[in-house]
Amino acid sequence: MNLDSIKNVYFIGIGGIGMSALARYFHANGKRVSGYDKTSSEITDALIDSGIPVHFEDSVRYLEDYVLNNTNTLVVYTPAVPKSHKELVHFMHSGHRVLKRSEVLGVITANTFCLAVAGTHGKTTTTSILGHIMKVCDVPVTAFLGGISENYNSNLILNGTEVTVVEADEFDWSFLTLSPNMACITSMDADHLDIYGDAAELEKSFNDFAHKLKEDGTLFVKNGLSIAGVTYGIEDDSDYTAQNIKIENGTYIFDVKTPKALIENIEFSLPGRHNLSNALIALAMAVEYGCNHDQIVKALASYTGVKRRFSYHIKRDDLVYIDDYAHHPEEINAVHQAVREMYPGKEVLAIFQPHLFSRTRDFVDDFAASLSKFDEVMLLDIYPAREEPIEGVSSEWLLEKITNDNKLLISKAELIDKVKASRAQVILTIGAGDIGEQVKHIKEALRHEN
Structure with a gap:
């Protein structure tokens, strides 16, 4: 076309x-x-x-x-x-x-140098980091993001049309419309089983995506995945590895060993090892593209995040309120790890809205295990999105499986009062449904209360 x-x-x-x-x-x-x-x-x-x-x-x-x-x-x-x-x-x-x-995205990117970010977790943050790096390095890039970049207040970064950075979405086999010059796979955990049927079929789709690379293309994969490519990982033997990691004033300071060089004293402010991994692969792709190392370091230091990805709304010594899009057990685990690393010893309340009846059914035990790690849990009803209800699948069912005794099933009408009554010092809202619309109300109530 x-x-x-x-x-x-x-x-x-x-x-x-x-x-x-x-x-x-x-x-x-x-x-x-x-x-x-x-x-x-x-x-x-x-x-x-x-x-x-x-x-x-x-x-x-x-x-x-x-x-x-x-x-x-x-x-x-x-x-x-x-x-x-x-x-x-x-x-x-x-x-x-x-x-x-997805077909339109395939048409737009076909005649560009395309860098595609795939994986069941981390796509949006990685894509926005990579787009920001390319913009700071003055690459003639258009970046299509799956979230609103805090740096640009947009899901589109425009700096030219010769290069495209895209989020390669596995839902409905969408990413198979792309033919990238460079791509990464961040993860292949089971998800979208309402579309794929089972984890093996999902993994097959990622293999098919890997074969969509243009001739002489480069594929990056997180160390440990079953697909061959240039590897990346944290404190391991990957081709690109983050090492000497420290936290200073809530910011990661680390070095990256590349196949050809050591890049030292990189600063990156997004909490959590999952975000450190996202920064690492964005760096690796930018290095392979040919970006200047000093400019990459400058870009990572100035990156501020994506809305609803570990987004701070209140950040005080006595109270922290964070909102996150996490809607899969592994993503909730990543949020938990980040919170515990940044706020050791503080009591944490997680307010979770399950997304999709099918996903809740397929991962109910994993969701229960992830949520049980928090000190206090509040569940909203399942957000159905495109689905009709499934008999027996409900937030009540999930609540029963959570082992934490400090747990509640609440309605949106009760949400503010229940949050205000909590003694937690760190409050999280988590989920991919319309829970994000409650953020401004929670933020206002907590500010008024304190």
Whole structure:
């Protein structure tokens, strides 16, 4: 597809994090962009403020206002939209070019030098670190992020079009539309079993992704994974390894041994060994691309994070409030490790909203084990997203399996009062559903209380 001939781009599900990045990209490149989403949000508000029209009713009567004609309009949709969606059905049967988000990303990146970040955990943070490094190193890069970068207050970094940095999403086999020059795989833990069926099929998809690299491409893999490539790890024998790690005033100070050099005294402020690993692989990819070592070190020191990835909202000696997107047991374990490392001896409250009935069912024992590590646990009801309820799968069921006696099932209406009643010195909100919408209310209540 020749994107130069496209004049109009219409998004079904424009408020999604990946979809909105594409909308911003096309808008910045002079296309007439518009779209639909189910509900308004901070993302849709920001799109509207930037001049992109968005509506919130699934009705073809809106389309005449938003879509000019068939010959130069591209329709982009997310797999999260049901096949019965009226607008999607209309476009599918009216001669429009209709592509999934991942297919459009494949078209955009095909004629660029593409660096892709894959893995069941760590994609968004790693992609945003790598995009930031490339921008600081003045590489002509466009970076598509799966979260809102704190450095740029956007999920899109624009500094040119010759190089692309992309989050390679395994959901619905999306990453198989990419053909990167350079890629990494951060992890291959079982997830999305509602799509893949079992862990073996998921792992096969990552092998298929590894074979999508362009000729003479470079693949990086976290040490210990079953796929061959340039390895990276923390304090081990990897090709790229972080070593001499210290924490000073809440900041990691460490060295990196590369195959050709030792890069010393790197500063990186995101807590947790998982984030240290994310910084390491971003550094490795930037080094292999050819970025200057001093500029990479400068970029890592100035990196401030991604919204809802270990995001601080209150940070005082007597009270800390952190919000995180973690929605898989391994991600919750990583958050726990980071909190205990940064705040040893302090009592920690975890407020968790499970995401998807199928994921809760598939990993209920692992979720229970992860959550039991906290001093206090509060559970909200399961956020269904695209799913219908599954009989017997509920937050009550998960709560029963948590071994910590200090646990509660709460509603959103009770949330503020229960949080204010807690004696915890560190408070976490965790989950990928709409729990993020409660953050501002919790923050305000805790500030008012103290």
